[in-house]
Amino acid sequence: MGKFDLAEKYYRRWLSELPSNDPSLCALYQRLGTVADAKGEYDTSLEWYQKSLEIIVKTRPSDHVSIGITHNSIGVVHGNKGDRGRALESYNRAVSLFKQAHDENHPHLASFYNNIGLIYQEEKKYFEALDFYDKSLAIDNKHLPPDHPDLGGSYNNIGVVHDCLGHYDLALDHYNRSLKISLKSLPAQHPDIASTYVNMGLAYEDKDELE
Known part of the structure; x- marks a missing residue:
């Protein structure tokens, strides 16, 4: 709901009521971390x-x-925070741990690969970005219904x-696929839909199809 201060209030109340050795502290710290990230308190x-x-490392080292x-x-x-090097290091560590668990098609890996793709995209390493986006998509296709917003x-x-690489028709093909799914799975005024329309407009602009 975006009410981060209210979420934090309840999490801190939960924290104040727990003994220092309570097993649910691990999950609580995770949620407090998520709230702080959403508030920009990195x-x-x-x-x-x-x-x-x-x-986790102390109590469940094999997890x-x-x-x-x-x-x-x-x-x-x-x-x-803009620290792409440390972000990439953490993502690669996450992928390595899932591989150690022999869980190379786990749904979470799709988001890890997507996050790595975003870093490479920001670094203008476009072919590496495409490789990781394709890996992410392949895993999602195994686990999600065809109209899932992810x-x-x-x-x-x-x-x-593809747009950054000058592959404008390929870019538009993927934007159209994205739009078709988003229009089915998201509210009509969702910002992700707006973002895809903007991206389509930019691709047509790059093709000199200004109308």
Whole structure:
């Protein structure tokens, strides 16, 4: 709902009522980290995620999936801070942990690969970005229904990279796929739909189809 201060209030109340050795602290620290990230309080977010990570590593060292998810969350915060190197390091650590768990088609890996693709896109390493976006899309296609908005997001991201590479028709093909899914799965006024329309407009502009 975007009411981050209210969410934090209840999480802190929960925190004040828990003993210091309560097993649910790990999840609570994760949620406090998510709220702090959403509020733009990135250093605070990293502190909460680190607390959560320390508990998991001590109590469930072989739980590669949970540890990997936390590393991905840490990577997102570093990315939001503009530290692409540390973000990429955290994402790669998350992927490595899932591979150790022999869970290479886990649904969470789709978001990890997407996040790595975003970093490469920002660094203008477009072919590397495409490779990771394609990996993300392949996993999502195995686990999600065909009209899921995450698939729309993946097609949009792939379209952006093709546009950057000058592949305008390929970009428009992916934007149209994204738009078709988004119009079915999201509210009509959703900002993701607006974003795809903007991207389509830019691709047509690049093609000199100004009308």
